[in-house]
Amino acid sequence: MIRKLASGQYRLYARKVDPHTGKRRNLGTFDTREDAQRHEREVQYFKRHR
Numbered sequence: 001m002i003r004k005l006a007s008g009q010y011r012l013y014a015r016k017v018d019p020h021t022g023k024r025r026n027l028g029t030f031d032t033r034e035d036a037q038r039h040e041r042e043v044q045y046f047k048r049h050r
Contacts (some may be wrong), residue, residue, distance in 0.1 A: 002036045005029070010036040012043075 001013045001024065010033050013024035027043060030036040 002033060002040065004033075012036045012040055 001015060002010050003013065004010055009029050009031055011029045012027040014027055015024075017023065018025050028036070028039055030039065
């Protein structure tokens with residue numbers, strides 16, 4: 001999940017809520033939405049690639 005911050009940057013959050021904190025895990029902050037989307041694809045590839 002990508003959200004736009006008040007600073008104008010974009011933050012990538014985990015899709016699932018962390019059971020310990022009840023919040024989504026921060027997976028990085030990026031200057032452009034394209035960068036955040038690119039990193040999300042990398043994360044999903046890494047999670048499913050063996």
